[in-house]
Amino acid sequence: MEFERPGIIRPPSEQASYFLPLTSGCSNNTCTFCGYYGSKLRMREVDDVRKEIDAMALYMHHGVQLPTVPNIVYAVLQSWDGRRVFLQDGDALVYPFPKLNEVMEYLNEKFPDLERIGSYATPQDILRKGLDELRTLRELKLGIVYVGVESGDDEVLYKVGKGVNHDQLVEAGTKTKQAGITLSVTVILGLGGVDGSQEHALETARVLTEIDPEYAGALTLTLVPGTPLYEEWRQGDFSLITAFDSLKELKTMVENSDFADCFFSSMHASNYYSVRGRLPQEKSRMVRELEEVLARQDPELLRPEFLRGL
Numbered sequence: 420m421e422f423e424r425p426g427i428i429r430p431p432s433e434q435a436s437y438f439l440p441l442t443s444g445c446s447n448n449t450c451t452f453c454g455y456y457g458s459k460l461r462m463r464e465v466d467d468v469r470k471e472i473d474a475m476a477l478y479m480h481h482g483v484q485l486p487t488v489p490n491i492v493y494a495v496l497q498s499w500d501g502r503r504v505f506l507q508d509g510d511a512l513v514y515p516f517p518k519l520n521e522v523m524e525y526l527n528e529k530f531p532d533l534e535r536i537g538s539y540a541t542p543q544d545i546l547r548k549g550l551d552e553l554r555t556l557r558e559l560k561l562g563i564v565y566v567g568v569e570s571g572d573d574e575v576l577y578k579v580g581k582g583v584n585h586d587q588l589v590e591a592g593t594k595t596k597q598a599g600i601t602l603s604v605t606v607i608l609g610l611g612g613v614d615g616s617q618e619h620a621l622e623t624a625r626v627l628t629e630i631d632p633e634y635a636g637a638l639t640l641t642l643v644p645g646t647p648l649y650e651e652w653r654q655g656d657f658s659l660i661t662a663f664d665s666l667k668e669l670k671t672m673v674e675n676s677d678f679a680d681c682f683f684s685s686m687h688a689s690n691y692y693s694v695r696g697r698l699p700q701e702k703s704r705m706v707r708e709l710e711e712v713l714a715r716q717d718p719e720l721l722r723p724e725f726l727r728g729l
């Protein structure tokens with residue numbers, strides 16, 4: 420079956436990157452809150468990826484476009500500065516190591532000035548790879564991986580089908596850092612629902628402390644129609660926390676986490692309020708800011724529902 424190019428879903432920090440698809444879908448398609456739930460993982464043939472890299476090089480070095488190459492390739496290349504590549508899709512790091520090695524070697528060969536390759540990864544993808552393999556990928560410029568941690572609470576992780584527990588999240592994070600790869604993680608406010616809110620926030624602060632990533636981002640749960648969690652909510656089996664309660668969770672996470680040096684942000688469009696800063700250096704300022712918003716309880720201070728995005 421021919422590989423179908425996935426739509427572009429990427430972290431905000433990869434906006435200037437070239438998007439190179441290696442897979443489509445996600446290998447851990449069981450997360451009940453995620454749009455990738457039930458998606459079929461497809462792997463692209465290495466030869467096909469190499470052809471795309473050839474086309475990239477031909478265009479970037481000689482301005483030549485080939486009629487057989489999809490337009491999207493040239494649309495992205497037009498504004499590409501040749502520095503960063505983001506591997507698609509939901510967890511491109513599931514691509515088997517020998518193939519990943521080959522693709523990344525080829526990218527480096529064709530673009531020697533490449534600065535960084537980035538990818539989404541599930542904790543399982545990282546645990547499956549050897550430390551020596553991750554180090555090899557680092558040498559081939561895999562500079563950053565983006566991992567959805569979602570929660571540090573085992574009960575929440577189990578309920579939402581994350582497929583890993585707290586300790587495995589820590590193991591995957593630690594391994595990534597040992598390989599010298601920068602780690603950017605996301606957690607989801609509200610994922611424990613009303614009943615599990617406090618435990619979710621505290622355990623998430625604990626898992627963040629133990630992983631100690633360079634970047635951490637908070638998102639706010641947004642129910643996606645068609646996912647199992649959306650159905651649970653519709654049937655009254657899952658209750659969404661309020662906007663202000665999501666800020667309480669955020670404050671608990673900022674207050675109780677202990678990082679060596681982490682850029683923490685809730686700038687994502689799904690959040691009701693944006694706060695960001697370096698932790699631990701700016702912890703007091705960030706906590707104070709959240710306390711003020713919580714004390715005022717003024718909905719005008721929050722991002723309106725219609726402006727929230729996934």
Ligand code: SF4
Nearest residue numbers: 445448450453455509
């Ligand atoms: S591992 Fe990530 S991308 Fe895959 S289904 Fe879960 S949340 Fe979605």
